[in-house]
Amino acid sequence: xxxxxxxxxxxxxxxxxxxxxxxxxxxxxxxxxxxxxxxxxxxxxxxxxxxxxxxxxxxxxxxxxxxxxxxxxxxxxxxxxxxxxxxxxxxxxxxxxxxxxxxxxxxxxxxxxxxxxxxxxxxxxxxxxxxxxxxxxxxxxxxxxxxxxxxxxxxxxxxxxxxxxxxxxxxxxxxxxxxxxxxxxxxxxxxxxxxxxxxxxxxxxxxxxxxxxxxxxxxxxxxxxxxxxxxxxxxxxxxxxxxxxxxxxxxxxxxxxxxxxxxxxxxxxxxxxxxxxxxxxxxxxxxxxxxxxxxxxxxxxxxxxxxxxxxxxxxxxxxxxxxxxxxxx
Amino acid sequence: xxxxxxxxxxxxxxxxxxxxxxxxxxxxxxxxxxxxxxxxxxxxxxxxxxxxxxxxxxxxxxxxxxxxxxxxxxxxxxxxxxxxxxxxxxxxxxxxxxxxxxxxxxxxxxxxxxxxxxxxxxxxxxxxxxxxxxxxxxxxxxxxxxxxxxxxxxxxxxxxxxxxxxxxxxxxxxxxxxxxxxxxxxxxxxxxxxxxxxxxxxxxxxxxxxxxxxxxxxxxxxxxxxxxxxxxxxxxxxxxxxxxxxxxxxxxxxxxxxxxxxxxxxxxxxxxxxxxxxxxxxxxxxxxxxxxxxxxxxxxxxxxxxxxxxxxxxxxxxxxxxxxxxxxx
Numbered sequence: 001x002x003x004x005x006x007x008x009x010x011x012x013x014x015x016x017x018x019x020x021x022x023x024x025x026x027x028x029x030x031x032x033x034x035x036x037x038x039x040x041x042x043x044x045x046x047x048x049x050x051x052x053x054x055x056x057x058x059x060x061x062x063x064x065x066x067x068x069x070x071x072x073x074x075x076x077x078x079x080x081x082x083x084x085x086x087x088x089x090x091x092x093x094x095x096x097x098x099x100x101x102x103x104x105x106x107x108x109x110x111x112x113x114x115x116x117x118x119x120x121x122x123x124x125x126x127x128x129x130x131x132x133x134x135x136x137x138x139x140x141x142x143x144x145x146x147x148x149x150x151x152x153x154x155x156x157x158x159x160x161x162x163x164x165x166x167x168x169x170x171x172x173x174x175x176x177x178x179x180x181x182x183x184x185x186x187x188x189x190x191x192x193x194x195x196x197x198x199x200x201x202x203x204x205x206x207x208x209x210x211x212x213x214x215x216x217x218x219x220x221x222x223x224x225x226x227x228x229x230x231x232x233x234x235x236x237x238x239x240x241x242x243x244x245x246x247x248x249x250x251x252x253x254x255x256x257x258x259x260x261x262x263x264x265x266x267x268x269x270x271x272x273x274x275x276x277x278x279x280x281x282x283x284x285x286x287x288x289x290x291x292x293x294x295x296x297x298x299x300x301x302x303x304x305x306x307x308x309x310x311x312x313x314x315x316x317x318x319x320x321x322x323x324x325x326x327x328x329x
Numbered sequence: 330x331x332x333x334x335x336x337x338x339x340x341x342x343x344x345x346x347x348x349x350x351x352x353x354x355x356x357x358x359x360x361x362x363x364x365x366x367x368x369x370x371x372x373x374x375x376x377x378x379x380x381x382x383x384x385x386x387x388x389x390x391x392x393x394x395x396x397x398x399x400x401x402x403x404x405x406x407x408x409x410x411x412x413x414x415x416x417x418x419x420x421x422x423x424x425x426x427x428x429x430x431x432x433x434x435x436x437x438x439x440x441x442x443x444x445x446x447x448x449x450x451x452x453x454x455x456x457x458x459x460x461x462x463x464x465x466x467x468x469x470x471x472x473x474x475x476x477x478x479x480x481x482x483x484x485x486x487x488x489x490x491x492x493x494x495x496x497x498x499x500x501x502x503x504x505x506x507x508x509x510x511x512x513x514x515x516x517x518x519x520x521x522x523x524x525x526x527x528x529x530x531x532x533x534x535x536x537x538x539x540x541x542x543x544x545x546x547x548x549x550x551x552x553x554x555x556x557x558x559x560x561x562x563x564x565x566x567x568x569x570x571x572x573x574x575x576x577x578x579x580x581x582x583x584x585x586x587x588x589x590x591x592x593x594x595x596x597x598x599x600x601x602x603x604x605x606x607x608x609x610x611x612x613x614x615x616x617x618x619x620x621x622x623x624x625x626x627x628x629x630x631x632x633x634x635x636x637x638x639x640x641x642x643x644x645x646x647x648x649x650x651x652x653x654x655x656x657x658x
Contacts, residue, residue, distance in 0.1 A: 056529065133567055177529075190571045200385065200506075201571035202531060213563040213586060216593035234542040238462055240569065242519045242530035257542055264545035 024170040027163040027317045033272070033309045037167065040270045044246070045174050051268040055175045059245040061237060061258055062168070064182035064189060064206070066251035066292035067274050068197065069160040070149075072283045074291055076156045077188050078120065080143050084127035092126075101126070113290075124185075125222040129209060133187065133218040140191045154321065157196050161274075162317045164249075168197055176247070181237060182206040183229035183254055187220075205240045207232075233258035245269075251276065252292040256300060263304070271306040273297060278312040281322075353499040356492040356646045362601070362638045366496065369599045373575070374503050380597040384504045388574040390566060390587060391497070393511035393518060393535070395580035395621035396603050397526060398489040399478075401612045403620055405485045406517050407449065409472050413456035421455075430455070442619075454551040457514065458538060462547040466520045473521045483650065486525050490603075491646045493578075497526055505576070510566060511535040512558035512583055516549075534569045536561075562587035574598075580605065581621040585629060592633070600635040602626060607641040610651070 028034040044053040065071040085095070085104045095101030100119035103111035112119065128136065144157050152159060168178050178199055182189060186206035194201050207228045210221040228236045234257055237245065247270040248255070248262035259271045273294065276285050287295040301308055309315070317323050357363040373382040394400040414424070414433045424430030429448035432440035441448065457465065473486050481488060497507050507528055511518060515535035523530050536557045539550040557565045563586055566574065576599040577584070577591035588600045602623065605614050616624040630637055638644070646652050 056523075177531075179531075186568070186571070194385075202506075202508075202569055204571065208568060211564055211567055213560040213590065216589055218563060218567045218590075231542040234547060235540055238540055238547045239515070239537060240531060242515070242533065260545055261542065261547075 024173070025163065025166050027166055027315060027323070029314055029316050031310075031314050033307055033314045036307050037170075037270070037272075040247075040268070041170070041174050044268055053246055053267045057243065057246060057267060058171075058174070058176040059179065059241060059243050060171050060176045060247040061179050061181045061233075061241075061245040061249070061262065062164070063250040063252070063255045063258070064180050064184050064193070066276065067161075067249055067255070068164050068168075068180070069156070070282060071291045072285070073150075075184065076149075076159075077184050078123075079147065079149075079156065080140070080188065081120075081123045081127040083143060083147055084139070085123060088127065121224070125209075128185065128188070129220040129222040131220055133211065133220065136187055136220055137191045140188055144192045152319075157192055158321055159319060160196055161315070162320045162323055163315045164274075165197070165320070167249075168199070171247070172198070177203060179237075179241060179245070180204045180206070181228065181233050181258060183227070183232075185209075186228070202240075205236050229254045231257045234261035237261065247271070249274070250297070252294050253297045254292075256297040259297075259306070260300075263306075271301070271304075272309060273301050273306060274309045275311060277310050278315075278318065280312075281318045282311060284312075353502070354492065354495050356495055356644060356652070358643055358645050360639075360643050362636055362643045365636050366499075366599070366601075369576075369597070370500070370503050373597055382575055382596045386572065386575060386596060387500075387503070387505040388508065388570060388572050389500050389505045389576040390508050390510045390562075390570075390574040390578070390591065391493070392579040392581070392584045392587070393509050393513050393522070395605065396490075396578055396584070397493050397497075397509070398485070399611060400620045401614070402479075404513065405478075405488075406513050407452075408476065408478075408485065409469070409517065410449075410452045410456040412472060412476055413468070414452060417456065450553070453514075454538075457517070458549040458551040460549055462516065462540065462549065465516055465549055469517055469520045481648075486521055487650055488648060489525055490644070491649045491652055492644045493603075494526070494649070496578075497528070500576070501527070506532065508566075508570060508574070509533045509535070510557065510562050510587060512556070512561075514538075515557070531569075534565050558583045560586045563590035566590065576600070578603070579626070581623050582626045583621075585626040588626075588635070589629075592635075600630070600633075601638060602630050602635060603638045604640060606639050607644075607647065609641075610647045611640060613641075 025034055043049045043051045046052060062068055065075050082104050085101060089095055089105055095105060100112055100115035100123055103115060145155065147156060148154060149156050149159055171178055180189060180193060180199060184206050186204065186208045189206055190201045190204050193199060193204050205228060208225040210223040210225045211218045212221055226232065244265045245262045246265055246267050248259045249272050250259055251274040262269050263271055275294065276283055278284060286298060287293060354363055372378045372380045375381055391397055394404055411433050414430060418424055418434055424434060429441055429444035429452055432444060474484065476485060477483060478485050478488055500507055509518060509522060509528060513535050515533065515537045518535055519530045519533050522528060522533050534557060537554040539552040539554045540547045541550055555561065573594045574591045575594055575596050577588045578601050579588055580603040591598050592600055604623065605612055607613060615627060616622060
């Protein structure tokens with residue numbers, strides 16, 4: 001073998017040589033959704049293309065609940081709050097007779113839902129505050145590694161979407177910075193989402209409670225600081241990222257403002273809604289859902305020709321464990 | 330020449346070959362400050378060293394005013410506010426008779442300082458708000474590229490510290506993520522600091538005003554959102570970074586909490602104060618200064634054996650233009 005060729009083969013990264021034959025999104029069926037993503041990424045990363053976008057402006061924003069992982073029968077963070085309330089109950093005998101704690105301890109879902117947003121907020125405050133940030137991290141990590149989803153009997157962090165993990169990796173391989181911009185708690189996500197999504201903690205943005213600095217530590221206070229939902233999402237993007245995204249991915253009306261904000265970027269943009277249409281492998285819900293309702297956003301996306309993923313037909317696999325099960329066969 | 334050697338020379342990055350002979354901090358004189366930095370970085374990046382720190386935990390936080398660029402005769406952002414007030418004055422005839430605007434328009438520094446923090450806040454609100462974020466970016470960029478510092482007759486962005494630019498680059502070459510954590514305005518810094526310091530916008534953290542999302546745009550409101558100073562710095566680090574830094578660099582009492590927060594990291598840490606001791610090349614000030622006072626911090630640093638840079642003796646050059654002037658000779 002010619003030594004030049006030998007060295008070329010030896011030192012050229014395999015990915016580069018085979019890039020054109022390699023499917024970057026193997027869990028996506030080959031419909032419009034997949035084709036549009038790939039066409040968009042190829043256009044904006046090609047320095048000779050009129051839609052080329054510089055590396056430093058390749059910002060992609062992803063909602064979390066319902067976009068990167070499931071959100072049924074209710075937001076997973078609420079499972080965490082409930083488990084935590086049960087753990088703390090022996091230290092709070094008064095909870096036996098006070099709502100919404102009573103409802104949690106008696107597994108009374110009806111009373112729990114009847115307590116409304118105010119009730120849920122009370123649960124979050126009682127379960128998420130009063131410790132240092134590092135103590136809270138440890139509590140979240142313990143929970144995420146042990147608690148199981150009641151339908152799938154698997155850790156919650158296994159209920160992430162395989163096609164979206166591939167999409168995150170594909171965008172990063174094309175020098176995008178990927179951000180999570182979620183209504184969920186920033187401190188609930190960061191301890192595990194960094195590893196699961198491959199996103200560093202400063203690129204994970206969410207709702208937050210007030211914290212106070214005291215003698216070397218950050219202490220979590222029982223007071224809301226910021227709600228990262230609806231019009232709050234562009235505001236959080238402004239503070240945390242300081243740049244308008246070029247691509248935004250969501251699944252609910254809570255993501256519409258973030259996607260419209262992205263849409264108004266002067267660069268070529270990409271907006272994609274995940275439409276939950278698969279009651280068999282995941283869940284099917286949209287306009288009337290009590291979590292992740294997609295109503296106004298669905299109409300807006302259709303009118304403006306945004307991408308809408310039909311989970312049932314566009315995704316070959318939903319969860320990583322489906323793939324793993326296949327490999328074991 | 331043997332073809333193997335030829336290829337080795339041709340394809341091996343020069344930096345790697347000469348890394349050991351290359352001085353990463355050429356504008357630092359070879360005293361304790363420089364030696365301690367290099368020893369620290371070598372220890373924590375050596376996977377066989379007991380103080381080794383994983384790449385994802387290599388977070389370095391830098392104050393801006395007085396740490397990365399000068400802050401005399403007063404914070405450069407105040408020069409910006411003053412210039413902007415003068416530009417806007419024709420649309421505000423009432424300013425001719427209202428303080429602190431009157432003081433600005435009459436160049437009455439005494440009356441301006443007498444208006445106190447409240448007066449300065451009024452100037453910032455009048456000059457920094459009422460537009461979209463993108464309009465404000467354009468105003469800042471125009472100013473930073475044209476306005477000149479009265480002592481040096483050079484654009485303000487040339488008054489950054491050459492030794493600190495080298496330090497930022499050296500840390501990044503060792504896989505640190507470098508963050509700015511400044512009392513200055515986050516939106517005043519981001520438009521130029523990204524390029525000047527080589528730090529992406531999401532890694533630039535500062536004080537902020539309230540913003541509102543409206544019809545695709547972020548609108549700047551005349552209300553303070555967050556003061557990123559003193560105990561605010563660890564709080565901002567918590568929200569923006571979500572990790573305790575391992576290294577912190579400051580120059581004033583406003584940085585002490587951030588440095589103590591860093592000091593309490595379980596990993597091996599590095600804390601460094603820049604002490605302004607050079608009235609000839611820059612300014613000399615510490616305990617009694619009206620900007621960047623270093624009093625409690627100086628005592629604390631000495632007691633706890635933190636690094637203190639003596640600008641006069643530790644820095645071969647202060648500003649990049651000194652180096653450039655030398656090259657031209």
